[in-house]
Amino acid sequence: NAGVTQTPKFRILKIGQSMTLQCTQDMNHNYMYWYRQDPGMGLKLIYYSVGAGITDKGEVPNGYNVSRSTTEDFPLRLELAAPSQTSVYFCASSRDSQNEQFFGPGTRLTVL
């Protein structure tokens, strides 16, 4: 199993540009999550999904959108990139809410 994979690893965007961060898991997990981690800070939940077709907001959803058309994929969309969205983004998945979350390697995004 590859576990949780994320692409790209790094990206630099200009203000106002849009992009999609990809996340895929091959463990047949129902739950998937997107977090952002600012320098020296903990993880903040952006969005999560408890299964295909179901998504819900986390702590900091503004400026982001997600979709969950399949169990495996959970892309995160930034429509109008802002400098405040400069961060490292981690995707995670878990079998359910009471089991460990498996994390991807992260995407380092810089918005200039």
Added chain:
Amino acid sequence: GENVEQHPSTLSVQEGDSAVIKCTYSDSASNYFPWYKQELGKGSQLIIDIRSNVGEKKDQRIAVTLNKTAKHFSLHITETQPEDSAVYFCAASIPRSSASKIIFGSGTRLSIRP
């Protein structure tokens, strides 16, 4: 609101000594408490977890204790080694009608001095 506080934010210990990281949570309904280790440039990995019906759990050099009355839980690492240097995150899972919500602490940067 719901939050998890984690202390200290940085911790430096001599190799071979013990390290303790403490977390408190606000929602008494929290029932699952995982600890994650994040090495430089990598995603987080679960190192140990504890459920609310258990007071203590141990796995080799790592142990976690839970005090539900006081709403705090702690990570204990004994006989620390250089590879223990990392950022550690605690978390608390709060059950909800639709899906549980997991809240992370702000992290502790642990450095092991040789």
